Amino acid sequence: MSELIGFKRHYTPYVVDGEAVYLVSERGVSVVDGNLAQALAPLLDGTRTAEQIGAALHGTVPAERVDGAVGKLRAGGFVAPADPATDRPGAAFFEMAGLDGDAAMAALRTARVRVEVYGDLDVEPFLAALEAAGVAVDEDAPFTVALTADYLHPGLAERNRAALADGRPWLIVRPVGSIVWTGPVFVPGADGEEGATGCWECLAHRLSANRQSLSYLQHRLGQDEPIPTAGAHLPATLALGTQLAALETAKWLAGARPAEPVVLTLDTVLLETERHRLVRRPQCESCGDGRMVTERQLKPVRFESRPKAFTADGGHRSTTPEEMLDTYRPQLSPITGVVTTLVPAARTPTGLKVYVSGQNLSRQSGDLRQLRTGLRSVSCGKGRTDVQARASALGEAMERYSGVFQGDEARRLARFAELGDAAIHPSRTLLYSDRQYAERQRWNVKQSMFNIVPERFREDEAIEWSPAWSLTAQTTRWLPTMSMYYGYRHRNGFYAAGDSNGCAAGTSFEDAALQGFLELVERDSVALWWYNRVQRPAIDLDAFGDPYIDTLRDVYRGLRREIWALDLTSDFGVPVVGAFSRRTDRASGSAGGEDVLIAFGAHLDPHIALTRALTEMNQFLGPVAGDAEGRVTYAGADHEQKAWWTTATVANQPYLLPDPAAPASGPGRWPVLAGADLADDLALAQRLVEDRGMEFLVLDQTRPDVGLPVARVIVPGMRHFWARYAPGRLYDVPVELGWLKEPTPESELNPIPIFI
Numbered sequence: 001m002s003e004l005i006g007f008k009r010h011y012t013p014y015v016v017d018g019e020a021v022y023l024v025s026e027r028g029v030s031v032v033d034g035n036l037a038q039a040l041a042p043l044l045d046g047t048r049t050a051e052q053i054g055a056a057l058h059g060t061v062p063a064e065r066v067d068g069a070v071g072k073l074r075a076g077g078f079v080a081p082a083d084p085a086t087d088r089p090g091a092a093f094f095e096m097a098g099l100d101g102d103a104a105m106a107a108l109r110t111a112r113v114r115v116e117v118y119g120d121l122d123v124e125p126f127l128a129a130l131e132a133a134g135v136a137v138d139e140d141a142p143f144t145v146a147l148t149a150d151y152l153h154p155g156l157a158e159r160n161r162a163a164l165a166d167g168r169p170w171l172i173v174r175p176v177g178s179i180v181w182t183g184p185v186f187v188p189g190a191d192g193e194e195g196a197t198g199c200w201e202c203l204a205h206r207l208s209a210n211r212q213s214l215s216y217l218q219h220r221l222g223q224d225e226p227i228p229t230a231g232a233h234l235p236a237t238l239a240l241g242t243q244l245a246a247l248e249t250a251k252w253l254a255g256a257r258p259a260e261p262v263v264l265t266l267d268t269v270l271l272e273t274e275r276h277r278l279v280r281r282p283q284c285e286s287c288g289d290g291r292m293v294t295e296r297q298l299k300p301v302r303f304e305s306r307p308k309a310f311t312a313d314g315g316h317r318s319t320t321p322e323e324m325l326d327t328y329r330p331q332l333s334p335i336t337g338v339v340t341t342l343v344p345a346a347r348t349p350t351g352l353k354v355y356v357s358g359q360n361l362s363r364q365s366g367d368l369r370q371l372r373t374g375l376r377s378v379s380c381g382k383g384r385t386d387v388q389a390r391a392s393a394l395g396e397a398m399e400r401y402s403g404v405f406q407g408d409e410a411r412r413l414a415r416f417a418e419l420g421d422a423a424i425h426p427s428r429t430l431l432y433s434d435r436q437y438a439e440r441q442r443w444n445v446k447q448s449m450f451n452i453v454p455e456r457f458r459e460d461e462a463i464e465w466s467p468a469w470s471l472t473a474q475t476t477r478w479l480p481t482m483s484m485y486y487g488y489r490h491r492n493g494f495y496a497a498g499d500s501n502g503c504a505a506g507t508s509f510e511d512a513a514l515q516g517f518l519e520l521v522e523r524d525s526v527a528l529w530w531y532n533r534v535q536r537p538a539i540d541l542d543a544f545g546d547p548y549i550d551t552l553r554d555v556y557r558g559l560r561r562e563i564w565a566l567d568l569t570s571d572f573g574v575p576v577v578g579a580f581s582r583r584t585d586r587a588s589g590s591a592g593g594e595d596v597l598i599a600f601g602a603h604l605d606p607h608i609a610l611t612r613a614l615t616e617m618n619q620f621l622g623p624v625a626g627d628a629e630g631r632v633t634y635a636g637a638d639h640e641q642k643a644w645w646t647t648a649t650v651a652n653q654p655y656l657l658p659d660p661a662a663p664a665s666g667p668g669r670w671p672v673l674a675g676a677d678l679a680d681d682l683a684l685a686q687r688l689v690e691d692r693g694m695e696f697l698v699l700d701q702t703r704p705d706v707g708l709p710v711a712r713v714i715v716p717g718m719r720h721f722w723a724r725y726a727p728g729r730l731y732d733v734p735v736e737l738g739w740l741k742e743p744t745p746e747s748e749l750n751p752i753p754i755f756i
Helices: 035-043 050-056 063-075 088-096 101-110 124-132 156-166 200-209 212-221 235-254 292-297 321-331 386-402 416-422 426-430 434-438 440-444 509-532 547-558 606-619 639-647 678-691 729-736
Strands: 004-007 012-016 020-025 028-033 045-049 079-081 112-118 144-148 170-174 179-186 262-267 272-277 353-359 378-383 412-414 463-470 475-480 503-505 561-567 576-583 597-602 697-700 710-714
Touching: 012 035, 020 035, 028 035, 035 045, 035 050, 035 063, 045 050, 050 063, 063 079, 088 101, 101 235, 112 124, 112 156, 124 235, 144 156, 144 235, 156 170, 156 200, 170 235, 179 235, 235 262, 292 697, 321 386, 353 386, 353 606, 378 386, 378 606, 386 503, 386 710, 412 416, 416 475, 426 475, 434 440, 503 509, 509 576, 509 597, 509 678, 509 697, 509 710, 509 729, 547 561, 547 606, 561 606, 576 606, 597 606
Parallel strands: 112 144, 144 170
Antiparallel strands: 004 045, 004 079, 012 020, 020 028, 170 179, 179 262, 262 272, 353 378, 412 463, 463 475, 463 697, 503 710, 561 576, 576 597, 697 710
């Protein structure tokens, strides 16, 4: 006898005579037209075979028409085999999940699960929930559920190792707290293997990066287990977390597989759920290739032809900002992402586009008390348009993440002399003067966020060195690892610290490398101007004919502020622009400052150099914008920024104003430098560096788990705009360019270091 058939259990059929059959479910209403469907509907109740249905309609409808109609209903997903012994609501549930309801319920009846507990949790409610779901517990079961109070419990590392060894999947859940967590199911397997996911170590790596404060406290308190956070609950939330864990267990055992592995969080206070995708780390030492980053960084750098696809805002890119956002959106998550948030910056005036994208990992601190909540402690992005500002912020956060020392980078332990000519002496890139080293304590007692003087490098000290490819010499150079990555700690001395100078992300590696070079040019030019305090020509804002600039000036004018820009271009010939704004409602010479904003931009295209500087200035506007009455609180400012804003004026810092004897610079002041291909622009950049007797170095800091290309460009001898006073370009180039008649003595350099 044929199998029993009927409408799937999640459908309830309703017949409207002479019209249609309406199949109602929680997902909506489906319509089946035709008189034959109306005749069949009462018979498709799961108690008859196809033959019996045909017999019931014998003499009314030919058998072949009945068979054809039933076949169409099967093909449409409306009809399926039916087992009267199967729990109807349970089968309906799994049909909603796209499964054969009878088969799923049968799988549950024979399913077995191993349960493990990590932390102080009561397992009994979960065991009762499994029993109610018809799932038996067995120590030798092929599927494991790990209940934990914290996803970073140290015992989970062994659970992960065991799963990778035996190839068995396991589910992690946190059923406690006001926000309960469920998933993912970790499925061991090679990268690219169907169904395989990242492992717990992949998840733990992201979680650890996103909870630095808790990790710091755990370390300082000497605790093996994470700092507890899941103490808020009610009996109802505990029951909800337990039942959710049991539900996910049952779904997996019945055959319901998620489209992608996720951590599902349920906020029981707000009744909101979020899905955080588990990103597999191809370079994971546990489930991937731990040599991947090292091998990439030891390879020569070869720039490929990369035609420009977008040149309208922020830079010349190989894809549009919309495409960039779509590609890297999975990296946005406070739990599994490298970007924890992407929201408009607070206190930004209407019409300006500034976004905040989570913590700035380049500002890591060894002391939790020094962790800042101000402007420089977060990653930001700006642009003329909303989409560009979001893409910029997303890119900066991923760039910062990619530059953090993670332990899998290429490096070697050696003394300076052991590396021979391949080593770049730290003095060539740090550029601190002998006087700064001698007065180190005086500098460091100021507790500046940026202008800190390290110990003088000891050549007999064995330290770790990292590679960078010399495009000039076509060979590998080695630089101190501590100067190449954020957060690197050397056990015996502090000789350097990684910073973002020359680091950039891009939509291609060529894009990133070009942006890194332009940042070096920008900061080098700014240093030459700032520390020598020379007046430079104005930028003619009207000459660019840009409505955005007019709109920007209107916004600032409404805040009782004026805007101007300076041409800071140096010997490289690459357009460098300084943008400035000050309050106009404070009388000249009055007590206090003018809340002077400074920002900079560089690009081969002078228009983009200008708008980059102007839009960057928008990032600093919030703390000084003031309320409706003009009151300014400097919210989020650190002590260096606040000191500048409350004391600096154009009267006591006249180098901020244009040189009155120099004609203003317009678009025609610079030759056309930008080409149609990013590789051509990079070839130009290399020539500019080598024409000045310097060396062009590049390090690939792209992280395989992120994918966004990140480059660190190093040109020994070019100046940072922070206070670095060693002999060289800082003193020589202003004289060569005719800015000054003779070099400025170190003792007469600008006493205010750049503070951004």
